Amino acid sequence: MPAQSRVPADAVRNVRVGRQGLYDARRRLTAYEVLFHSGESARESTGSGAEVVGERATSQVIASTFGTFGVDRIAGSRPVFIGFTRAFLTGIIPVPVEPAGVVVEIPANMMVDAELLAGVAQLRENGYRVAIVDYRGQPEYSALLDLVDYVKIDLAAHPARRLAELATQVVERGRALIATGIEDESTLERALSLGFGLFQGPLLEKPSVLERRTLTPTQLVCSRLLGELSEDDLDIVRLEPVIGSDPGLALRLLRTANSAASGASRQISSLRQALVIIGPRRLRSWVVLILLEGPSAASPADGLWKVLARACACRGLVRPADADLAFTVGLLSGAADLLGASPLLVAEAAGVTSEVRDALVSGVGGAGVALTAVLAHENDDDAGVGASGLAPYDVSHAYLEALSESLRLVEEITAGGGGG
Template identity: 35%
Template sequence: MEFKPPGKISDPPHDNDEAARLQTFAQAHGEDDAPQSASQFVYVGRQPILDRNGALHAYELLFRGSARNYAEVFDDAQATAQVVARTIGGIGVQSVLGTHLGYVNIGRKLLFDDIVHLMQPERFVLEILETVTFDARLIARIAELRRAGFRIALDDVCELSPNLLTVLPHADIVKIDFLQTDRAQLRTLARTLRMHGKTLIAEKVETRKDFALARELGFHLFQGYFFARPQVLSTRRNRSSHTSLLRLLALLARDAGIVELEDELKRNPNVVMQLLRLVNSSAFGLGRNISSLREAIIATGTRQIARWAQLLLYAGGGDMPWRSDPLVQLAGTRARFMELAARWIRPNDEGFADAAFLTGVFSLVHVLVDSTPDETLDPLDLSPVIRDAIVGREGPMGALLRIAEAAGEARDAGSIAVATSAESRAEFAALTPDVLAELNLSAAAWFGAHLAD
């Protein structure tokens, strides 16, 4: 049987061609580009795991701090949090994994954290690091996670140690390190683990000889440089203020109401975008469009929002506050302006005001992620009113967006209101130049009041 040479494993399929926005930086950027790229982009590595027929079975997801294709991990928990945050809320599960499983390295700290439940058990395998020592409390936690549907893999096994024997009854998969395992003990190790009914992965397979040996010994899955080196995927960095995330967590901790949560999230356009990615992930399977921030909060649930905020805190790593980005500031101010304008012309239509705010938030997201509006918005399942307003400037919401753009650039927004359709002209006529100037000032003051946070 023949295998594809290293680096030639085909990528998984991507809906809406979202993969076009991803970049493989390992070959595209040299050493000199890394500092600048690292400030603008986030990265995830993925290495294929193949079955006995050479077909792609899964990916191991790896921390990458830059375009350089190797890991510099100083904090296991933070590295794992960044991998999960970037896979789910940044690049997207479908773009990173396609239809395949994702193996995620995880240490003791995150095993006990509620954050682990952000990962869908049917998509992610928890790969416990070799540095973890197992005790009764951890064994109980692993049993709990398995009952929740997670599969447990043991990483970098090279001998039948007491630590391994303690956890073996509670694991599903064992990865045997072909570089570290004594070849004289390899056959016995593999036979013993197979007798316990474990799925065996031969990892760090670097030669055809090692691959042939692993097949002979009955290994089920294979990973290593012989098949493919890790690929590095990236997307533009999304920054979230630690202070705003902590404030959000404080609200959640005291069971704040929907109104308070909505007000807090409105000040954080970047977190809103990631919340929409989360709520429209396959874990929820809503089968309907999200048309307001309040609806997204209700659909997600406060517990999932808390998990996500915690994950972003873990993954922060001391990044510069996102509010320093002028595009984010513009998105926040525009969203508030549109909300105020919507309330001005339809004072009794909260749904229209909610949709106006989200339209403003997402009207510039494609610039932040370096894509096009349709490619950025399609995975988020926004309501047609919002999507059509942003992509085609259609309907009353599209007119309101054009007015917001003109007002933000000190152009004649009043002429746009006059040029709206006949059925909308009467209500838009209420947006006189004086009103628009007042709303613009109020929006800037509203967003600016939170910059000091």
């Protein structure tokens, strides 16, 4: 394996997401709620106010759940309850994942108005299930109760009589009750007697933290993509090299397309296939989401361009029918170097097909041979290039062209900023 590319310290980071189970009356694990978790306090002043911190925290949770980990790793086949900010709930920003396996939570203290009601109604029409968090019987929530599937009530926040009143209100509207704050057996028994069907709290499970090392998508690439995605005559496949210049974004989109939450049950054989599955609308939502996440690597320089060069060189050494597959194999190989992870782990995390995995790990097939030759060329290993079966001149020529292409693209991105 070649020496790892040098990248900025903020290009690779450890991502954490909190998780807590929801249980049924027989204490069987039924679903998970994902929670914001950071090595830094979410209350830390950023100079932008609490609203921006909330947007960023929510964006990090969504991106981590569906892009970094994949919903299958967080919840298996169980539903995931996840909070969304007002911009997502009202449709200003499209929800970036398909409805399957997702319950959209309306956070506590959300202002209920015609805009929110219309947005929630549209989410339900699109197939999403919706939950109210920390319901306290607010009069303005009356219309909202008719639009949701679940209502969460914190048992510790209400005296017995008030709790019974709230539970009756929800049951009479035909909504499922979720009890939070279950700390002891007596609280659980009280919830059962009031008609609650799902339960959450330290008695059943304390919140836990999942952690994974990931590549940080770059702000400049995402800004450029947002401009490209605003064009009416967009051909989404032409964005492949732009996205390929950012391994962090590419890995996230591969996982998203392959995630159970995206509705794609088949494995992915190329980045281009992933882009077609995701589509322009959802891709635009992902780009906005990444920009909302907050500070990340500022540019794709200092090594990330080498990943794109490797991917382009692999593509240039295979027949046209295998070009997309070879590009993806080179991209995943470079991502593994940047992460300091084995290619097998990266392939499994991305959810690619066995053909991609075998090429990446074992050098099988045309794409595998191309990758073997390109890696040898990067290490100035002429014997290794020859052993691949490809002519050293062809490999050198393909790599020089790929290098030129990657440098030109990076220059366009860094010079163009957010331009389209």
